[in-house]
Amino acid sequence: MNELVAKPEPADVIAAGRAEIDEIDKQIIELVQRRVTVSRTIQEARLAAGGRRVELARENQIITRYREGLGKPGTSIALTLLELCRGQR
Numbered sequence: 001m002n003e004l005v006a007k008p009e010p011a012d013v014i015a016a017g018r019a020e021i022d023e024i025d026k027q028i029i030e031l032v033q034r035r036v037t038v039s040r041t042i043q044e045a046r047l048a049a050g051g052r053r054v055e056l057a058r059e060n061q062i063i064t065r066y067r068e069g070l071g072k073p074g075t076s077i078a079l080t081l082l083e084l085c086r087g088q089r
């Protein structure tokens with residue numbers, strides 16, 4: 001029975017996978033842009049209230065979340081996201 005089922009061509013598998021990755025990357029970029037906007041709103045509110053732009057305890061929670069979710073490279077992703085959201089320390 002299985003020999004009656006056509007095996008997809010590798011080129012088709014690659015093209016379909018790449019189309020899906022392109023869509024995923026588009027969504028990730030949109031989510032990162034949304035995160036930057038929300039983060040800056042929080043920072044501006046804190047600055048306006050006399051606080052500081054950076055809150056290290058909160059950043060550590062976020063770094064831990066990414067490391068637990070994605071393993072060691074998650075730390076780099078979290079640091080890159082935080083850099084995008086609040087500029088370099």
Ligand SMILES: O=C(O)C(=O)C[C@]1(C(=O)O)C=C[C@@H](O)C=C1
Pocket residue numbers: 039042043053054055056058059062081082085086
């Ligand atoms: O959660 C906050 O208080 C924020 O300001 C947001 C955010 C973030 O982008 O996650 C940005 C800067 C702070 O140092 C901590 C976290």
